[in-house]
Amino acid sequence: MPTSDIDTTSVPFINDKVVHATVFAGLGFLWHQYKKSIIGVSFGLFLYAVGSEIMQYLLPESFGRSFDVMDIVADVCGILLGIVVSIIVNSKFGDLK
Numbered sequence: 001m002p003t004s005d006i007d008t009t010s011v012p013f014i015n016d017k018v019v020h021a022t023v024f025a026g027l028g029f030l031w032h033q034y035k036k037s038i039i040g041v042s043f044g045l046f047l048y049a050v051g052s053e054i055m056q057y058l059l060p061e062s063f064g065r066s067f068d069v070m071d072i073v074a075d076v077c078g079i080l081l082g083i084v085v086s087i088i089v090n091s092k093f094g095d096l097k
Contacts, residue, residue, distance in 0.1 A: 020071050021078035024049065028082025033090075038083055049075035 024045060031041045049072050057067035 017070060017074040020074035021081065024075040024078030025082035025085070026078075028079040029086045029089075030082075032083045032086035041083060042079055045079045046076060049079075 027045055027048075028041060031045065032038070035041050053067050053069075053072055056063075056065035059065050
């Protein structure tokens with residue numbers, strides 16, 4: 001959804017990059033729990049992040065979407081955070097699978 005459609009009145013500090021990082025942290029965590037491959041999960045989600053930005057670039061301007069390299073950076077930070085949390089959870093509680 002366009003950033004302008006995100007309700008920031010209830011949580012004033014939230015912004016687009018936080019949303020990107022949070023979503024990809026969740027994806028990174030869950031996919032690592034399933035796949036257990038740091039390289040595979042990282043590469044797959046990176047391709048997804050880049051692909052989604054390219055698709056936004058190709059959309060007509062009327063959609064209100066655009067390509068943003070910083071979105072990819074936020075996505076990668078989220079991916080890494082999710083994988084790190086997954087590894088920590090597994091080391092503390094054992095394999096959740």
